[in-house]
Amino acid sequence: MNHFQPRTNDMFFILQQVLQAPQQLQALPSHAEADADLMQQVLEESGKFVAEVVAPLNRDGDEIGAQFRDGAVTMPPGFRDAYQAFWQAGWPSLACAMEDGGQGLPAVLEATLYEMLSAANHGWTMAPGLLHGAYECIKHHASDELKASYLEKIATGEWLATMCLTEPHAGSDLGMCRTKAVPMADGRFALSGTKIFISGGEHDLTDNIVHLVLARLPDAPPGPKGLSLFLVPKFYEDGSRSAVVCERIEEKMGLHGSPTCVMRFDEAVASIVGEPGKGLNAMFVMMNAARLHVGLQGIGLLEAAWQKADAYAKERRQMRAPGSHAKAGEADFIELHPAMRRILDTQRAWIDGGRVVAYRTALELDILKHHPEPQRREAASRWCALVTPVLKAAWTDQAFHGASACLQVFGGHGYVREWGIEQVVRDSRVAMIYEGTNEIQAIDLLLRKTLPDAGAGLLALLDDLAIDLGTSDDATRLRTALARFRTLVTGQLLPRASAPDAPPDLAHWIAEDFLRVVTLLLMAWSWSRVANADGTDDPRWQRPQSAFWRWIWPELELRMGIMAEALARPAAAAQ
């Protein structure tokens, strides 16, 4: 079995030729130095680290996994050394501000780094995966005192961080959290409760672990507004250990390289982060960063699956393909069989299309942070708010289903562990669930981000997609679809879903379909951009482009049809 090999040229092509990332970044005062050379160099160096240090540990991560004993977690062989090399080389701080010990590079380069890391070793990558979110959270919400102790350690990745949200009875609905924080005389808090599904709650990668924990003050109102955010380290500054215990780690379908911990807090001494009752607010910074990150995991895992299947299909022969030129009695390479070609090109279409969307989202994050014009920042904010849930849901969905399709290319060999493809299927499944299930993402997009402003943000996004499309057939198809979707939204969705007599669940029934339509429009936009770029008239780009329009795009009609039908008969739709 071969380890994952990043193909940084492919990634750079999208950054430079499709998105003109260097020009966009150089227009920002803080990233004036982010030219094509710098971007390419960071991509290559990070690719090298990923290939040489992280990728080779993936199999042991699955087969040996994280081991739990007496409250301690031993990570799989090589994980600690790789992590130590990772932070010491400065990778976690890539996009952190220079004044915090970071390198001040654009977020989009962090995005490409994490995409590669997830492809190479999803389990290992879970550990640093929350770092940047924790960094932003502490930077923007913690007191100066806390920052002095924790900000640089988190920025550089010398210490790792967790996000302690879920409780046994409170999953998607954090408002139900019961963990208590009781004020102490010195201004700190005694925090008690149990949190579950805590990735990296305990491990031996770093000397300290910083837990960010949602909990409730004694006088807090019920529901989400009663939640505050607290910080509890594994070790305090004086070296004493906090009253935080890892009770066990979960036995999972996959992702064995990442310990999923049950964490018990027994009057653990905690510091508050931000204001009382604003915990969810402070956490949202982290959760949004995490959602883009999970979308990138999806793209990376699908690339990992595709690489395996593509290599297998090019080196193994099976049956005669139609129109075969093979000698009598000889079989053809698997990639010559149409059903297999379709699988491979379809996944390629999702990967490349997803990269264009995800890298643009990361660029918009840079623009949101640094662009001098408020109007441009507003557009960036709109893009990130609307596109992040789409990326998270659609590309984690595709990672799992596409990895399964890639497994099919191996036939029976795909089902045995040898080739590593079944690990990608198992590992990727979790990404459809964590950081808000994909169903929650769909509700977020439609019910929280589209209906409340009467579609204003969404319609502006659709306008954004129509800019600079060119005049190709594909562009025309996309423009027509954008117009039709706009009509559906303004003519049926908005008036009917917000009608006074609308069944309260009407929008919920079509949230998934709505998210899929936006997904397909974003994909079509991506592929129209790719078609307009120089150097995409060879099979490397033509085949997935054709796959997109032939086999992925037709879902648009299906989804719009389901929406239209449900909206036409609201009472029947809402059972």
Place this chain on the structure above:
Amino acid sequence: MNHFQPRTNDMFFILQQVLQAPQQLQALPSHAEADADLMQQVLEESGKFVAEVVAPLNRDGDEIGAQFRDGAVTMPPGFRDAYQAFWQAGWPSLACAMEDGGQGLPAVLEATLYEMLSAANHGWTMAPGLLHGAYECIKHHASDELKASYLEKIATGEWLATMCLTEPHAGSDLGMCRTKAVPMADGRFALSGTKIFISGGEHDLTDNIVHLVLARLPDAPPGPKGLSLFLVPKFYEDGSRSAVVCERIEEKMGLHGSPTCVMRFDEAVASIVGEPGKGLNAMFVMMNAARLHVGLQGIGLLEAAWQKADAYAKERRQMRAPGSHAKAGEADFIELHPAMRRILDTQRAWIDGGRVVAYRTALELDILKHHPEPQRREAASRWCALVTPVLKAAWTDQAFHGASACLQVFGGHGYVREWGIEQVVRDSRVAMIYEGTNEIQAIDLLLRKTLPDAGAGLLALLDDLAIDLGTSDDATRLRTALARFRTLVTGQLLPRASAPDAPPDLAHWIAEDFLRVVTLLLMAWSWSRVANADGTDDPRWQRPQSAFWRWIWPELELRMGIMAEALARPAAAAQ
């Protein structure tokens, strides 16, 4: 975690109310006694055995699995006792002829038995899964001498059987097999070669194992016509052991309760089954039985996943559902959330729709065997030939994807092993591959069974589906779709795919879409039949019926569109 509980009432309802199985069977001279009471009694008894004996072993089957050591395979705890009880109670011989030691009951009752067994314990069920095929194969092709030694042992299940086809370099294309059979002086053969992916090649369930092996005589022509079928037992009648060795068992994604063996034959003394060069012919009996069986596995596994998710959704609360009547601060049952309801009802639609199709197929097998009129037998033969690959491909596909959807109902709890739902996802994945990958089934349906007779069989099948539809809206929708598909087939598919200048791969590109269209037509037929049955106006049947038309049926347009597009531009379709 609860064990699987067969719901035999649901199954009986489809047999009696939807398919009128008792009446159909009683019209066959050999099954005059198969009345409703008998059928219900067999269903209940088999359900009891499945629930009490087989289902409780499923978890250990996965977690402990089959163990290999020094050529021997130890099955998971309880597997041997359960199998001994199974054959001694007469279950394997349910549908074998009475003169062979069987009970002479209809095939449709064997179908329901195996559906339940697969739902309860897929790994265990692999062991007897090939028995009936082996029985038919020996009965119809073996010499009287071989029959005297083996037929009754296989019919009763006292001995288990394997099907040794695949070789390391020959998967889907059996014509490439290299295993050699050299004639010996006594009329027997010395068989040498290596076979892979042999389910139950070695185990401790029975005292003997009978291998049916495809191999090549020294003077055999290359390709599939050079294959003959041989029988090699683990132990000969004199008690001596044959030269067949299990070299190892595969490490797999799931199905750990079934050993997948690499079998080496070292001049093993073998008897020929049937005529030289007709091995594939003799094997096809087995393979067709196996394909229906695998389709039933898909239905069973999806039912197992649905039961778990349905129970969880009814007992766990999560967030407030739209239009909630829950008290302030209280969450709603998961089943009240539209996205979860959609998942549950959609799977229910596939399970019930699949049962109607699968049970009818099993009934057609009974009719094919026993109906006095040749014309009716011909119709039955057509149904089985065309519908079996559809059942195999579409319902194993749905088992995996639907089980994954059911996992989603559990949120993060679905990804941990505790609830057993992730096992169903892992176990079910293999069924998309074995007994001919789902891509092979699509090619079989379109290229081997539809194009060669210029669509005659397919068009007759479409006519069959239009019989007795009634006048409901659903029936009208189905009739319209049948007519449109007929036009697509006769107007575009047949003329263009068989045009002299048609690209040789044209039909291959749309084989999957073709199979999906037939799937959806069969499903629509099922649900129209259900709608016409008495007692289906309650939510138990109304909800999945509505789910079918709202969320499954729209794929028909999508697939017909892809086909029409490819056929309209054959050169573009065939790259």
